[in-house]
Amino acid sequence: MTIDVWMQHPTARFLASEFLASLRRWTGGQIPEGELPIESTLESMDVAGVDIGLLSAWRGPHGQDLVSNDEVAEWVRRHPTRFAGLAAVDLDRPMTAVRELRRRVRDEGFVGLRVVPWLWGAPPTDRRYYPLFAECVELGVPFCTQVGHTGPLRPSETGRPIPYIDEIALDFPELTIVCGHVGYPWTEEMVAVCRKHENVYIDTSAYTSRRLPKELVTFMKTGTGARKVLFGTNYPMIGHAHALDGLDELELPESSCSAYLHDNAARVFAKIGNLAA
Template structure:
């Protein structure tokens, strides 16, 4: 089984946003002019034998809902065997954000919260995140975020693992944190934070297998690292087949491969019994 822990089924208003101009330059993709059928996303997953995806909602501080929680919930409801939802909230209205997170988890069945710090230009140690961290602990769901530089046209400082993820993990040791995009060019910092904190994990979204930093691959080959890294794509930026190409060249044993592709995600997001 393979689980993609970071993907979007894009709406036109998400796809057309000018902050993604740099990504379109790199990938050659054109913005959507109309709604994308879910069959298109399912076909991309099927081509690479990806069984399940964590679909992210997106909320922008300027434009509001780029992909709404309810739009994600509708896709999940139609295909519950293929998707689960990750909520997005308005970071700048903390109480409303907490209420929306609780609605998404308790009523819509979402499995976690994702906040992308560069989108808000606010580091994860900002006071406005802290009610959400407490709510995630209370609800028993992970906080998913981004680490490393930004491909989109936004500042990168908020993606530093040290001091930001390290400090949040110190303040909320019960909070499960899944840090996506490997942390480059601070990957060694991200690995150090994941080693240090029991509940901090890394996902490989936005990187193909062949572009994973060598220090992360070496970490994945260790017993600790094999339990700390999750597969992700950031689809549609990277499709699933391209993301997985070269997997056999990583030098992971069968147990480490299974943990990376599915077991870690199943355990962390409560998707069912994970094998050991």
Template sequence: MTIDAWAQHPTERFLARDIFDSLRRWTGGAIPTGEIPLKTTLAAMDAGGVDRALISAWCAPEGVLISNDEVADWVAEAPDRLIGVASVDLRRPMPSVRELRYRVREQGFVAVRVLPWLWEVPPTDARFYPLYAACVDLGIPFCTQVGHTGPLRPSEPGRPIPYIDRIALDFPELTIVCGHVGYPWTAEMIAVARKHENVVIDTSAYTTKRLPPELVSYLKSASGRRKVLFGTNYPMIAPQHAFDGLDALELDDETRELYLDGNARRVFGL
């Protein structure tokens, strides 16, 4: 079993955003355009050997790029393959908390994802704190991005230190899933994950062969094997491509199972 901890089934308005021009340049135009049927995403999962994917909504200051309603509809179409992750409007903390409660309690969403770089504020901004409290109350993880920002927005909000470290100190019961490995601050990200019991890392936006060496070493360690989750960031990276280099890591059977499946099951309560 393989679970993808970070994916999107993209809408046309999501793919059309000019913030992704840098990603299109890096991938040589591999990122799709236009409206994509759900069967295309499911076929990409099949081709890459991904059994289930957590697909996220995207709420941005300029508007909703992928709505919670759309995610709920897609999960309803493929409930054995897709798992919903909500997104909310950071500018409206209490309506966002109510929205999150509804999605989790009534529709089975398992997490919320908000990207600080999209709002151009650090994740220690006061508007995040009601969400963190709601996540603890609901027993769900808060998912975010760490490291530099590939899209055309500032990278500063992605620093693990001081931001993730501060949040974990203020909310020790909160599970924080830190996507995109934290590069170029991967060593900081690992230090924060070692320090805080409920901070984990997902490898989305990187093919396995491009993972920073320090993260690979951490993944193979006794404590790190329970702290790193496989992710793709589909459609930016297709599942099949994300696995490039997996066998070369020479993970033992337990570590490989935790990385591809077990850690995600535990973190997201699957």
């Protein structure tokens, strides 16, 4: 069984976003242009043998509801054995954000919170995040975020693992933090922070197997790294089959490969429950 911990089913609003322009250049126009049925996302998963996908909502400042929590909830409702939801919230309204996260997790079964710092122009040490971190701990769900440079034409500073991830892990040692996009060009920093903090993890979204940084692959072959790295795609920017192509070339031990593709995600996102069994 394989679990994709970072993907989104793109709405027309999401696909029309100006920040996708640079990603379209990188992918040679592979990112779709128009509205897609949810079945197309399931087809991408099926071709690659991906059983479960964590669908993320996308919320930014000034009402940028690019993929709404309601839309994610509906896709999960329609395909409850294939999808689980990651909530997005409005950082500018902290108490509304806390209540939204609480409702989505408790009432609708969402399994975590995702905030993309570059979309807000605010690193995770910004004070607006801190009530959400406390609520994640109380709810028993991870905080998911982006690390590394910013592919879209936005400043990359918000994606530095040091100081930002290191500092929030010190302030909230009980908070599970899943850092997507491997942290490049600060991958060594990301690995160091992951080694240092018990509840910090890395997901490989936005990178194909053949493009994973050597530092990360080396880490995945260690005892600590084998239980700390989770598979992700960033679909639809990278299709599932493309993301997994070349996995055998990494020469991961069988137990490490199983942990990477399934076991770590099932443990970290415990609220997936029976889906990941």
